[in-house]
Amino acid sequence: MSTIKEPTKTVLITGATSGIGAALLQQYNNNGFQVIACGRNAIQLNMLKNQALQTCAFDITCAAEIKANAQHVGELDVLILNAGNCRYINNAKQFDAELFNEVITTNLTSLGWLLKYLLPKVKPGGQVVFVSSSATILPFPRSEAYGASKAGMDYLAKSLRLDLVEHNIGVSLVHPGFIKTPLTDKNDFPMPFLLTGAEAANRIFKGVQSKKHYIHFPKRLTLLLKLFSFLPSSLWQSIILRKHNA
Numbered sequence: 001m002s003t004i005k006e007p008t009k010t011v012l013i014t015g016a017t018s019g020i021g022a023a024l025l026q027q028y029n030n031n032g033f034q035v036i037a038c039g040r041n042a043i044q045l046n047m048l049k050n051q052a053l054q055t056c057a058f059d060i061t062c063a064a065e066i067k068a069n070a071q072h073v074g075e076l077d078v079l080i081l082n083a084g085n086c087r088y089i090n091n092a093k094q095f096d097a098e099l100f101n102e103v104i105t106t107n108l109t110s111l112g113w114l115l116k117y118l119l120p121k122v123k124p125g126g127q128v129v130f131v132s133s134s135a136t137i138l139p140f141p142r143s144e145a146y147g148a149s150k151a152g153m154d155y156l157a158k159s160l161r162l163d164l165v166e167h168n169i170g171v172s173l174v175h176p177g178f179i180k181t182p183l184t185d186k187n188d189f190p191m192p193f194l195l196t197g198a199e200a201a202n203r204i205f206k207g208v209q210s211k212k213h214y215i216h217f218p219k220r221l222t223l224l225l226k227l228f229s230f231l232p233s234s235l236w237q238s239i240i241l242r243k244h245n246a
């Protein structure tokens, strides 16, 4: 009796040139997926050519660049919206509107364009994955821009999940804790339970394969944050400010 070979699956990853996205590329490659690697860094993308089915260079804040690249993208089994940045508001009283705008545009507004041009490529039975942050579980100081952008992403993902049921497309929302990447290498504060990019990618891959709605890790951090979120906000505020000002 001959066995029927499963067709090779395809995943598109935004932000595949660094950190979590680069680790996801490895993880999906190791598991037999064809990977479409996206980013802006042309040198880095060039180095990924032998590991990827295709590379796409575009800025996620530029609708025209996304549209042009999407024309060369075929059907997808998994679409991972991972690219993003993090910048902090250092002086709340002199609110940096330019920084706020940049972070919201990169992490949230871009999702509209990415969905417009890439969601039609996702096959029925496929999965859209949003890499958000455990920072949305509770408010943190200096995170007005980053937290708001990721909280917006959370709502978008949860609402989209409802509307994609009839199209048989699943949505996974990912809340990573602290992961060691160039993005967090810039942080000047302690990062408890820091994981490597490979550890994060492994957890995301397994969660997406099981079509989980919500993937969060490390649980010793995310569950603690969830527990804190049940406290009265005045209590949480005094704990976080005591830690922050220590």
Ligand SMILES: NC(=O)c1ccc[n+]([C@@H]2O[C@H](COP(=O)([O-])OP(=O)(O)OC[C@H]3O[C@@H](n4cnc5c(N)ncnc54)[C@H](OP(=O)(O)O)[C@@H]3O)[C@@H](O)[C@H]2O)c1
Residues within 6 Å of the ligand: 014, 015, 016, 017, 018, 019, 020, 021, 038, 039, 040, 041, 042, 044, 058, 059, 060, 061, 082, 083, 084, 085, 086, 106, 131, 132, 133, 134, 175, 176, 177, 178, 179, 180, 181, 182, 183, 184
């Ligand atoms: N690291 C953490 O602890 C952590 C925790 C929670 C959530 N996250 C989220 O995980 C995602 C990946 O973060 P990371 O830590 O892996 O960061 P990273 O190492 O700085 O990588 C960010 C990736 O996003 C891409 N990117 C950023 N802005 C872009 C733009 N305008 N257009 C196209 N691509 C853009 C970068 O591409 P180029 O370099 O090619 O420009 C890069 O590949 C982010 O959404 C972040 O918010 C990270």
